[in-house]
Amino acid sequence: MKKILTAFLSCAAVIAAAQPKPSGNLVQYVKPIIGTQRMGHVFPGATVPFGMVQLSPETDTPSYELNGKYNPDVYKYCAGYQYDDKTIVGFSHTHFSGTGHSDLGDFLIMPTVGPVQLNPGTADKPGSGYRSAFSHANEVSAANYYKVKLDASNIIAEMTTSTRVGFHQYTFPKSDNAHIILDLMAGIYNYPDKNVWTYLRMVDDSTVVGYRSTNGWARTRTLYFAMTFNKPFIQMGYKKFDKREVYGGFWGKFARVKNFPELAGRQLKTFFDFKTEEGEKIKIKFALSPVSIDGALNNMKAEIPGWDFDKVKNDGQAQWEAELHKIVIEGSKDEKEDFYTSMYHAMINPTIYMDVDGQYKGLDQNIHKAEGFTNYTTFSLWDTHRALHPLFNIIDPKRNSDMVQSMMAHFDQSPEHMLPIWSNSANENWCMSGYHSVSVIADAVVKGNAPFDANKALDACVATARHRDYEGIGYYMDLGYIPDEKNGNSVSSTQEYAYDDFCIAQMAKKLNRMDVYEEFNKRAQNWKNVYDPKTGFMHPKMADGTFRKNFDPFTTINQGFIEGNAWNYTLYVPHDPAGLIKMMGGNKRFITYVDSLFSYNLPDKYFAETEDITKDGIIGNYVHGNEPSHHVAYLYDWTDKPWKAQEKIRMILPRMYKPTPDGLGGNDDTGQMSAWYIFSSLGFYPVAPATDQYAIGSPAVQHAVVQVGDGKTFTINVKNQSDKNVYIQKITLNGQPHPGMFLSHSDIMNGGEITFVMGSKHK
The missing domain is CATH 1.20.1610.10 (alpha-1,2-mannosidases domains)
Structure with a gap:
């Protein structure tokens, strides 16, 4: 429609025991890129069946207003991605699949090299910000797996998921000036003051936690997160874009803008600095919870305790394989791609909304x-x-x-x-x-x-x-x-x-x-x-x-x-x-x-x-x-x-x-x-x-x-x-x-x- 508008552990052995014997690889016929052009409003990124995380690229996140009037592009980007676009802004963790109303797009991450830029820039001048040009020739979209080369930085971006955790893997060139940007302002359906509040706390030199409260289509919504890296960052930096400072208390007593242990504000962007060798992989686990920071940490520990990217990808694809095998058809390759991509799209929503311990808001x-x-x-x-x-x-x-x-x-x-x-x-x-x-x-x-x-x-x-x-x-x-x-x-x-x-x-x-x-x-x-x-x-x-x-x-x-x-x-x-x-x-x-x-x-x-x-x-x-x-x-x-x-x-x-x-x-x-x-x-x-x-x-x-x-x-x-x-x-x-x-x-x-x-x- 065109409107303006349980704990699930990804264990292939458990799934295989509960399901009929597979009759071939059906995941190969899932093409999430189908419907990403024009008005399908689906996303090409990674998710597991009915997963709470939908980790996918944004090719734009237009503001609700353009020159003081409603911006019609908001409707175009209900899923954040349009196939005809030439640039990627970043990768966020929540998306609607195929709706006619825009919202979500929480916690946008973008890897970069060179001087830090905290504005996304524009599609016609991607070098003016952290966005990057890309080519579909260097893009892979599959069930629970997405990969793309970011031309601006020569970084290979890969992502996969469990039910509640997004797993990023970025292959960097050699650089003394590598960064991971975490944009807590970005989101789909970005009308003024959508962000009610954002909060981030540094736990140690490789882990941060926090939350984001928004007033969007869902008028009162708070989502908690835990983010951890596979190697310590050199330092963390931030910038506040609030038009009006509302911190009070002790905030004005500190001059630090690097490695500050706790941050809060309506409009907040952060970045994490690294030195990388040629071909080095910076990995990120990003867990969500509708309940609490501790809930996000527990979800991460339960679902992805290690750093094996391929295992998480394969376990998620095993979940998809089990779901797809509920209907096995015979037909041509095109017919199977249509059918099993339809099965895939039919099993994204509704989405699980609770922590591994069963708690939910x-x-x-x-x-x-x-x-x-x-x-x-x-x-x-x-x-x-x-x-x-x-x-x-x-x-x-x-x-x-x-x-x-x-x-x-x-x-x-x-x-x-x-x-x-x-x-x-x-x-x-x-x-x-x-x-x-x-x-x-x-x-x-x-x-x-x-x-x-x-x-x-x-x-x-x-x-x-x-x-x-x-x-x-x-x-x-x-x-x-x-x-x-x-x-x-x-x-x-x-x-x-x-x-x-x-x-x-x-x-x-x-x-x-x-x-x-x-x-x-x-x-x-x-x-x-x-x-x-x-x-x-x-x-x-x-x-x-x-x-x-x-x-x-x-x-x-x-x-x-x-x-x-x-x-x-x-x-x-x-x-x-x-x-x-x-x-x-x-x-x-x-x-x-x-x-x-x-x-x-x-x-x-x-x-x-x-x-x-x-x-x-x-x-x-x-x-x-x-x-x-x-x-x-x-x-x-x-x-x-x-x-x-x-x-x-x-x-x-x-x-x-x-x-x-x-x-x-x-x-x-x-x-x-x-x-x-x-x-x-x-x-x-x-x-x-x-x-x-x-x-x-x-x-x-x-x-x-x-x-x-x-x-x-x-x-x-x-x-x-x-x-x-x-x-x-x-x-x-x-x-x-x-x-x-x-x-x-x-x-x-x-x-x-x-x-x-x-x-x-x-x-």
Whole structure:
């Protein structure tokens, strides 16, 4: 989406014992550079599955303001890296993957030689600061490994990670004037006064610790660190860039600017001096903690006690290998690179958010301990409820149930008594619409993946959905829709609430809470209240019950929708496609409508309206880069022409996903775009999470084996597979003819075999 906006030890032997036997090296097909060009907003650096550290280069960290106005480049650098850039500013330890909002980029490190420069300089004059030119010819981006040559200093930079620790390795030339810069000011989404406070303390001549507090997208966030070198530094220096000094106390009594044992301020940069021999490696371990400095030190000791860079890299890649082997496909090299890079991107977020001892900072800003579950953060739920969490319910159910328990902890700590909307780092960002955590929770309960108090979870869902003060819910409850004059996203929010209410109803039915079921099953029909049969679209509705007169179904501005137009949102009724088809006039009219969505080319003026709609991710008027359309092609399965779904899906796959730097047709949105690719390549998709039903599309793989737990596998055979043979001729499930175009969750999780026979003509 395009918004402006447990302890896990990396031990290959333990992982191998817990996972099925590998069937080849799949890590080789992971290409993190895919999606780093244009609007994919992913990063090319190192991380382990769901790791707390994402150690990656920044090619720029633009300020929020430019000449006193909003700087549009802030959106471009949501992940800090753009493939077309020619310089690198440094390497920081936290990044969002594929979001449409900027934040993080904590603790930027840059190695240099020569005179110390503490400003980054500019891209057109990199010599004016510590940034360096680089070439993609000297860059390696792989699972848990990143390498690049910094041309300005002739330094080879390498990095890898464990769950909570970043490991840097810099190969220096011979120099009596070598430095490691630690920039505590740098960050993504650098608007004025983002840094609330920074603190650094020198423990000894090779270790420093500290923290950084920021007021960014996460409005109150503190991250602690411990940084240690493999050799003592000669001295440490610093510079304060604060416009207003606020130190007080003893600070003014010392004149030292070298090796000062303790530093604090809003804007602080430090550097560490070394003498190096030709080819000497300066190594840095940089541990993070959401709790304390001691937590960071303990995380470092537990996860990377030594200095063997290759071991840490290999252990992290072994973790990735185990995750990737949960689905083993056959296909061409390009197909495998697309598929396994999608798997990689799908397993970066949500991120682990706790120390090795289970302690974490909660939404109430108090320290809690996760008992019996791993605590996670980075919940982009408007996106990921659609396919990412349903994917986890198949291939990683324990992790998904831990994520649900993390959401429940969020609810318990929330002063608003609400489940997360878009949460990160012990903060609720209140981004996007709906209350889609209920979809994730209900999907887990309905599919039998609920090793938690399901009734308590249902109560939390109900409390969230009855919160009258939040985003028009009071109007929605009283009128059955949100009036246009009361909320800018009145139509799409009404539709999203209706789907979420359906999820609550299904969960209540599963738990035999029939009073709750009746209430929310009725609310789930509220989407009908914003459908205008005269225009044939979902349409903004006024408080007096009339539809708005000034209405353009093509535009995205001030029409009652978020990240889409009426053409797209009219099809957003994932829980009742049959009812929608009937409402729109039956099969023939509905099919014509969906066909037109894909074939109509939007005029250029609509692309100029807002950065929410760019030509990235667009096919006709179908917006694959914005998630409300992700189920649309599968709606043909509810008509008498399901072959059209097969045709459209096989058209979307190669147009929106390619094994190239620009190979993502829109923001990956913490894995949702990638999860769509994974499901669609396998041949089925969860149109309505919180049901046990998957709509069948057109498999793009030649063969796949999915690990579904308890030693069982679900095997996908595809006969006569080719780019032209996109139409299903016959389906068999466990050797028996399979009627219809749907699979159940039990069909998959019981294990077995499905066979698709493909052809070039539809049936």
